[in-house]
Amino acid sequence: MKLIDALEVLRQPVATDASQLNVHLACGFTPLHLQTFLEARLRSRYPKRLYTIETSIYGDLAGSIERLERSNVHVLTVLVEWEDLDSRLGMRSLGGWRPSNLNDIAESANKAAIRLRDALLRASGLVPTVICMPTLPMPPAFWTSPDHTCPSELRLHEIAAVLAASLSEEPAIHIANAQFLAEISPPSQRYDLRSDVLTGFPYSLTHASALAGMLANLIDCRPPQKGLITDLDDTLWAGILGEDGVTGISWDLERHTHLHGLYQQLIASLAGAGVLIGVASKNDSALVDKAFEGRDMLISKSDIFPFEVHWSPKSESVRRILHTWNVSPDSVVFIDDSPMEVDEVRASFPAMECILFPKDNYLGILNLFKHLRENFGKPLLTDDDSIRLESIRRSSEWRDSLDSRSTSKEDHLRTAEAFIAFTFTKIGGNARAFELVNKTNQFNLNGRRYSESDWRNFLSDPSAFGLCASYRDKFGPLGTIAVILGKTEGRKLSVQAWVMSCRAFSRRIEHQCLKHLFEHFDIDEIAFDYQTTQRNGSLQDFLTQLLGSPPAPGIRISREQFAHSLPELYHHVEGRSVPKTENGL
């Protein structure tokens, strides 16, 4: 994006009902065009949001972070450059580059890094924080030739790396990826000495534009894709299983089929990070079983669910997989080596991204891997990510069991050995709860989405609470499956958000959630901030059952009304709900 285009984006009017996101941009230099690019990049991504970018006093990065209050800031964005660690590492300072100065520069940089770390840890407790470590080259301050690294230079890189690493484990801190930035903004084209000296803005316009794009992605990140459906023959492995047999398929260096091994490795990595992996293959299912059992693949059979292995059209397989996962086509990627199959699936699911597997194409496979990381990358891994696929498998077994049993649904629920644990979530304390509250699924009170800062702001209200429910039964654990955000006022309670995972349907967990709210808060009535959405049919059915008529905005349910329509509940409610006053929230 050019500066003139960025300025034009900012001239476009914003909708009057746009939600607002306030970004505090902290840097040691005049932010000038970076501020323009950042706001334009954010507006381009989400035109219906109003962004405001406030800046702090230039030249005192640590001080401006230390002075930050939560006030109305939603996201803090911090740019650390070398001169913020020691001004002699910037070109606007004339502090001296004698070899005898270098040890002192490193010492003072270390002290500055410690101060910055402390300030950033405090700030990230107030607001989500995006940090970019030095992007500009170091000045020619070192006594070695440019192709020879000076020990002092390495020491400074170590200080910056230790600072970044010590911050990266914090859940509310997101650190910009230097390697990715180098791909979109070559280091040699980033610094503009003329601009730095004349205006105090050190970035070239191309670097400011690229950096702003990356920061915008981190400030207001899009939710990741959910699932990947892959073919087997000439995709997950090289060869045709039906023709070459179990021993004839390969993914190794000897047979020049190593790319398929790398693909398996990446898919296994995605599965480990909670991405749903399914297989759609025209194949003999018994042979596929043998291939997974008899060969030492990098992805195991347990990483994949479901397997759709038969001779029906691929689109039919994809449809069944989507149904099992209960996700929409636009959140899934389909990969196959056959252009015909890719076209067939694309025609049936225009919203789904359908990718031709780049067989024997080394650059193509590398680009595919990067693209998959872009689609599926997430800021945090939660415990629920590791059990998501297993949980879906168990839910499927639950439904099959319900369909096939001769006993009634009531017996099924009674013998499920179900346990529900309720916990109150703290600010920044439950990444899974935050993820869940942004699901626009069939059991969502109003479809409203929460940014990380909205979430924190809501929970910082003394009258607000966030309640999470985890579930397990004899079929296995489902993890955290429901979250409720609400506020209490005397003997009344209002619910602003209520989302339950589709995996948890048909278990009366929703009834147990309301029962828990009535009992825990000892209230007489619950008001719901309900809105009909295109997808929340399951919630509508539930509320209709409770109310005796279809729900409308502003609905309320009294304790008596709820007790009257409450079915038998068989869950064992685990743990003690800790009210906000007891855990200090």
Add this chain to the structure above:
Amino acid sequence: MNDYDDRLIRCFVSAFPGATCDEIRTAHFDAISGWDSLRGVTLLAVLDEEFGVQIDMSELMDLETFDSLKLHLMGQRQIPESIASIVD
């Protein structure tokens, strides 16, 4: 109005969104609606990006008006870089 004028007007409008085209064409730079040093720096950056010509703030203020700036930019463009370096 020609293509050169259009490009130059677009630069001014992007830096001074409150100014009219007539105002940009006729007023002294420091009399354009919304003029301040920050917007002036923005204009210089946009001109550099659009025309590949680096102008200092003092140079811009000396040029005073749109037409002078246009002539200056056109003059800069007419001297090939290789010759300009010899002249320097």
